[in-house]
Amino acid sequence: MNKTALKTAVAGVALLSMMGWAQAETVRVTVAEYSSKTGPYFEEAAKAFEEANPDADIQIEVVPWDVLLQKLTTDISGGANADLSIIGTRWLIDFVDQGIAAPLDDHMTQDFKDRFFPVFLEPSVMQEKTYGLPIAASARAMYYNKALFEQAGIEEVPDTWDALAEAAEKIGALGDDIAGFGLQGKEIETDVYFYYAFWAYGGQLVEEDGTSGLDTDAGYKAAEMYKSLIDSGATQPGVTSYNREDVQNLFKQGKVGMMITAPFLSNQIKEEAPDLEYGVAAIPAGPDGDRGTYGVTDSIIMFENSQNKELAWKFLDQLFTTEWRAKFTSGEGFLPVNPEVAEQPAFADNADLKEFTALLPDARFAPVIAGWEEIAATTSDAVQTIYLGNGEPKATLDAAAEEINGILGN
Amino acid sequence: MIRSPLTNPYVLILPGFLLAAFIILWPLYQLGTISLNDVNRFGQLRGFNGVENYVAVFTDPDFLGALWRTFIWTGGIVFGTLIVSIPVAMILNEDFYGRSLARVIIMLPWAVSLTMTAIVWRWALNGESGMLNSGLQGIGLIDQNIQWLARASTAFPVQIMIGILVTIPFTTTIFLGGLSSIPDDLYEAAKLEGASRWQTFREITLPLMKPFLNISIVLNMIYVFNSFPIIWATTQGGPANSTDILVTYLYKLGFRFGKLGEASALSVMMFVLLLAFTILYVALAMRRERT
Numbered sequence: 239m240n241k242t243a244l245k246t247a248v249a250g251v252a253l254l255s256m257m258g259w260a261q262a263e264t265v266r267v268t269v270a271e272y273s274s275k276t277g278p279y280f281e282e283a284a285k286a287f288e289e290a291n292p293d294a295d296i297q298i299e300v301v302p303w304d305v306l307l308q309k310l311t312t313d314i315s316g317g318a319n320a321d322l323s324i325i326g327t328r329w330l331i332d333f334v335d336q337g338i339a340a341p342l343d344d345h346m347t348q349d350f351k352d353r354f355f356p357v358f359l360e361p362s363v364m365q366e367k368t369y370g371l372p373i374a375a376s377a378r379a380m381y382y383n384k385a386l387f388e389q390a391g392i393e394e395v396p397d398t399w400d401a402l403a404e405a406a407e408k409i410g411a412l413g414d415d416i417a418g419f420g421l422q423g424k425e426i427e428t429d430v431y432f433y434y435a436f437w438a439y440g441g442q443l444v445e446e447d448g449t450s451g452l453d454t455d456a457g458y459k460a461a462e463m464y465k466s467l468i469d470s471g472a473t474q475p476g477v478t479s480y481n482r483e484d485v486q487n488l489f490k491q492g493k494v495g496m497m498i499t500a501p502f503l504s505n506q507i508k509e510e511a512p513d514l515e516y517g518v519a520a521i522p523a524g525p526d527g528d529r530g531t532y533g534v535t536d537s538i539i540m541f542e543n544s545q546n547k548e549l550a551w552k553f554l555d556q557l558f559t560t561e562w563r564a565k566f567t568s569g570e571g572f573l574p575v576n577p578e579v580a581e582q583p584a585f586a587d588n589a590d591l592k593e594f595t596a597l598l599p600d601a602r603f604a605p606v607i608a609g610w611e612e613i614a615a616t617t618s619d620a621v622q623t624i625y626l627g628n629g630e631p632k633a634t635l636d637a638a639a640e641e642i643n644g645i646l647g648n
Numbered sequence: 649m650i651r652s653p654l655t656n657p658y659v660l661i662l663p664g665f666l667l668a669a670f671i672i673l674w675p676l677y678q679l680g681t682i683s684l685n686d687v688n689r690f691g692q693l694r695g696f697n698g699v700e701n702y703v704a705v706f707t708d709p710d711f712l713g714a715l716w717r718t719f720i721w722t723g724g725i726v727f728g729t730l731i732v733s734i735p736v737a738m739i740l741n742e743d744f745y746g747r748s749l750a751r752v753i754i755m756l757p758w759a760v761s762l763t764m765t766a767i768v769w770r771w772a773l774n775g776e777s778g779m780l781n782s783g784l785q786g787i788g789l790i791d792q793n794i795q796w797l798a799r800a801s802t803a804f805p806v807q808i809m810i811g812i813l814v815t816i817p818f819t820t821t822i823f824l825g826g827l828s829s830i831p832d833d834l835y836e837a838a839k840l841e842g843a844s845r846w847q848t849f850r851e852i853t854l855p856l857m858k859p860f861l862n863i864s865i866v867l868n869m870i871y872v873f874n875s876f877p878i879i880w881a882t883t884q885g886g887p888a889n890s891t892d893i894l895v896t897y898l899y900k901l902g903f904r905f906g907k908l909g910e911a912s913a914l915s916v917m918m919f920v921l922l923l924a925f926t927i928l929y930v931a932l933a934m935r936r937e938r939t
Contacts, residue, residue, distance in 0.1 A: 315691025476795020478887035622887035
């Protein structure tokens with residue numbers, strides 16, 4: 239076949255396939271299933287979009303959160319990924335480094351940017367380009383059980399970790415199956431539960447010289463404090479068999495005095511334990527007044543190999559209008575990422591949410607480091623070892639810090 | 649006898665071989681390639697790097713722990729199942745009232761997906777609201793809740809026990825087949841000679857059951873070695889990797905940490921290990937049978 243013939247053939251094929259697209263442009267979207275409302279919400283959004291754009295075909299794939307990264311890995315290695323996908327923002331760096339996520343700046347107008355609180359847009363900006371839009375945002379605060387506080391004669395909600403320890407012991411003494419402080423010791427975010435105290439004692443996950451901050455006084459003190467809570471019976475027994483949901487269940491049953499978790503617990507209590515009297519307060523501060531909450535955002539990204547970037551962007555544009563954002567945010571129990579949504583009475587007058595938003599200036603996001611998941615797992619292993627009493631806090635954290643430094647490349 | 653080339657045995661097994669090759673050999677080849685390359689977290693190859701991935705797996709302290717636990721796990725379940733299944737099969741082989749119902753009850757766990765069983769056990773093992781603790785308290789065996797999954801010393805034995813429980817139906821089925829193939833007159837003759845029950849079992853049942861014992865050991869070894877759901881659903885290999893076996897460790901390596909190169913290297917090693925063990929066992933069993 240000579241060159242001209244080849245060119246004609248290629249052009250012909252290209253033309254044919256373009257005609258194919260013109261009939262119905264398909265945009266596939268992978269979404270994480272946050273709750274049973276996620277799937278229906280996105281289906282509804284897709285339907286509304288298709289009505290406004292008759293040529294478009296939006297296909298929604300709902301994936302359980304636990305297997306999302308696994309699915310994306312498999313899809314990408316097989317070249318079968320969707321056009322848009324929700325990802326944990328802490329994974330974004332890997333997607334950007336490997337050239338898998340597409341920068342969105344060309345599509346974003348100033349007007350579009352103004353729809354967001356800057357603090358939530360920032361984590362997905364890398365090398366001065368925006369690679370993701372915050373689809374979900376969450377922070378952590380302390381939930382406390384008012385009835386148990388009253389029984390134990392505690393009048394003030396603890397604002398420091400010392401006060402928390404004291405209150406937890408009093409509540410723990412109320413009964414065998416009552417725990418003062420619910421401590422998570424298993425599965426995802428076990429490390430984060432440790433960071434709450436670690437940050438309060440002034441710790442930093444990654445020090446300024448680029449090494450792990452676990453082998454500092456803040457780390458030792460936080461670990462010793464948690465360990466002494468376990469030893470004095472102020473926590474539930476067997477903390478390493480409780481993941482976040484397990485501790486939340488104990489709280490809903492009224493068996494836990496205090497625990498730290500995300501805004502969605504309020505929604506769950508409303509539905510499952512409406513009689514529970516609880517309050518939401520700031521995460522306690524350390525001796526020097528430091529405190530930190532864990533800020534988490536999930537981003538929606540566009541893939542670099544997407545064939546329909548324009549249409550995909552149009553769908554994103556619809557998702558981030560105030561109407562659709564309000565619906566999503568209230569359904570899932572996340573924090574509003576858009577000022578206009580936050581001003582709506584449903585959010586502005588919600589006392590629980592206010593506590594969370596008040597903490598946002600102290601919010602720390604997972605550091606943007608390749609290999610963060612491995613560092614988190616190493617930290618979780620170390621704190622589990624300490625909780626079990628299988629290792630001294632200092633020695634265990636020193637060993638973990640050394641391992642993390644290896645991952646960080648020091 | 650002159651055969652048509654079309655009925656040549658090699659030609660006849662060719663379609664089956666091609667299918668097997670497509671399902672087994674091709675992924676194995678892919679796995680081998682990935683394991684010898686530098687791979688990014690999305691499985692895209694970034695250049696040949698020799699045995700670096702294998703070295704990285706070997707030098708990981710968690711690897712040796714997981715390897716050791718895999719042996720305990722596999723051995724514990726395979727032999728535990730054997731010891732429980734033989735009497736169960738022998739009882740079910742007797743003629744008694746309600747035998748068909750008893751058989752159904754023994755087989756029932758087989759019908760439930762392994763993951764489902766494991767999740768139910770996770771609930772049952774919950775320290776505060778689990779059925780196991782309240783049951784044990786009810787019959788007065790313990791007076792305080794045991795946090796089964798909080799540490800490896802209680803979690804791992806319980807996981808092995810669940811493993812035994814779910815392996816029993818399959819093994820019992822094999823044994824029932826074996827028992828029904830033993831002719832009754834052998835037992836009658838033994839009875840006439842005045843053999844005790846134990847003697848009958850040792851001298852007649854066990855030797856004649858040997859091929860069935862061997863096949864159940866080999867098959868169970870293959871299934872259990874690679875069994876993921878029980879450990880993952882109950883502890884995810886924790887706390888602090890203390891209940892990890894090679895498969896759960898492999899999953900973390902591949903899909904949590906995104907080290908697909910090392911994960912592939914580990915997969916290849918597991919494949920070779922399992923193959924070696926199976927061949928060794930089959931060879932030993934066959935030699936014993938011949939002598």
